[in-house]
Amino acid sequence: MSTCVMKRLDVWACRSDAVTLSEKLIRLQCVDVEVTPLKDDDITRFDASERIRDCEKRQQSVESALEPLYRYSNRKKKNGKRKLQTDPDDFVKAGGPADAQRIADGIISRKEELEALEKEETTIISFLRTLEPWREYEYPVDFSGTESTKFILGAVPVTVTDDVLDERLKDEAAAYREVYSSATMRNMVFISAARDAPSVLRRLNMCGFVRADFGEASGTAAELIRKCSERLKEIEKEKTDSDSMIRESAKNIEVLETYWDVIGTELAEARLRERLAATKNCVILRGWVPAVREEKTAAVLEKTDCAYELSDPDENDNVPVKLENNAFARNFEWVVAMYSLPAYGTYDPTFIMGICYVILFALMLADVGYGLLLVLGGFLAPKILHLPESTKRAFNMFGFCGIGSIITGVLFGGYFGDLPIAIMKTYFPEVTPPSTLALVVDPVLDPMTFLIIGLAAGVIHLLAGQAVNFAILWREGRKIDAVCDVGLVWVLYAGIALLIISPDVGKWVLISAVAALIITGGRNEKNWLKKPVKGLLALYGLINFGSDVISYARILAIALSGTVLAQVFNILATMVTVPVVGQIVMIVILLIGHVLNLALSALSGFVHTSRLQYIEFFGKFYIDGGRPYSPMLPSSRYTEPKYN
């Protein structure tokens, strides 16, 4: 299986048709548009920046209008629901964009009103706090005195008693009165002769006087307090009004969401145009289409005013890579992509890797219980939560791994660790429980056998990698390379294996394989002195193979840590044997413990299986460096566009 065959698409069109062209290509949903190189000074990049800015601005306003609506709607944000299927054309024809923009603007102005009201409310509340101590003061707060007197309002600390004040003001023509005293401050009014006011203030300031600030307000404190309270009530009502208007608009969520995606698609079209090269009157596009979509693409372009050519890629092209696999292997593509996509036209190992992945993962997480949970979560969760395709595949992958875990769980005796045995020991002490539930071997009781099983799986995995390499070389016509570089190594392994079974035969097979490797290893080396060195280096591959195999010992370690940790939780859970309480404690500990263990074991299993694939398996044959195929698509954040 090779990567998906691609066709190169070149389009030339009039500049005035660029918008229609981009619209049609987006709707095709299968064209990966390259940033067309500018080869000539006369050729410039197509400029769609104004359009992009406009779209982004509108999109932002819709987003800011949507945000308060989610608070009032009982609907979840974007996950956890099936996407609404809409025809954007119908939406536009029915005047949707204008309506939606009006709704969005309305909500935004309400939001701004609300914010302004809230700000005013805070100011009034803090002003009320200033006014409260002056409630009993009978003169208007802005009354600053008569022609010859000056009224000074403010507070001094309670430590400044009347005696202190008398002492301070004894040389001044001033009188004072306390209006209100709190635990820390005394609110006072000072009356002094107008000409003495500055020196009175100076003296007061020295003992911690803080002058009251009422801003522009006029009238007595009591009056002001009444007015403020009334305004507060009004604000409360206005806020409720604005709020209920926004709440009312919550029914329009879907209109706004559809509108967001319509703008999103416009934005995608504009971004596509930005990738075009343009002359004064003409635009040039270079893109990639999977060969299976060639006819459909041609049919669409046929109806568009443009010239186009669909051709096979040549050597200098940077062809995007798309993997195409069956319903099982498809779920493992993202694991391959996480390493790096295979170069265009090379072998796509996803299917074989998928099978190996399930086996290795299942050896690391050999447990029926955990396997069942993975199967349930992996296959049901994407259906219930309506997850997007890419996430669904990741879940399904763990589902398949779960199937493997159930099988290995039966073989190696894992049922939530040793839960059945632990329960038997606690609740049926008269029955002697079996020492293990394993059909083949229990990794805890006989780790050596399990280690050998793990290493054997590793050897098979590595041989599979080499077999893939053999097949690739053979198919490329490099049959001599295939036989000398891979075939002879296999003879060597066979010799080592025979050495154990029947030393006499094995010895000769081994010697001849080593000799053949040394002789053929340097076949491509022109220098005669270097030939034997290269040959000896070929033998070094054997040591590499050994260290690769040892790497699979991690299977045992991860299986052990998962199983033993599960047993630890089972022991802890069955420690309390008091009726009822014991059962409750048991269920709580089992739930928490096994969920934690499953999460950690699945993480370890995922990470280490991936590593074994990337380094041990891919290292044998893989040619990486593919550029991912990413066709330009209509926006589908909230809705699923269905074009007629």
Add this chain to the structure above:
Amino acid sequence: MESTISMTLWDLLGKFLLNGQVLAVIGAALAAILPGFGSAKAVGSVGEALDGLMSEDPDKFGKGFLLEALPATQGLYGVIVAFIVITKVGVLGGTPVANIEQGLYYFFACMPIAFVGYYSAIRQGRVASAGVATIAKRPDASGKCVIATAMVELYALFALIVSFVFVFFPPFGA
């Protein structure tokens, strides 16, 4: 006079510290303590890096969280070995350690995971922290960061195997 006191101290040491049971328990304790230290330190430092990332982009939590969870495993491996010792030396099953030799056996059996667990957790934490920084700039590289972090884990796993086999199958039968 002096010699009497030192004799008494030596006796005390011999009686309470240098007996097999205590040595086995010290080994188990170190197997739980050192990797726990290492994992706590590593998870903590990755968590700090992750919090920094959260201030910029809370959506990347899922990706960063995987990295934070990875160096947590060494602490677990230590607990597993410690727990097996506990089930062998008469605390939760098994029989108390008979003599100093057996105690020393358990003590040294715990050392691989104790030391390798401690050191590998810290080093793994540093790779994971660097991974969090990478995710901040290139979220699509998160998978590769996870794999790079997992590379360190192998040595802790090897140490776990060694310690596990030692403590689970003592040659003197327990």
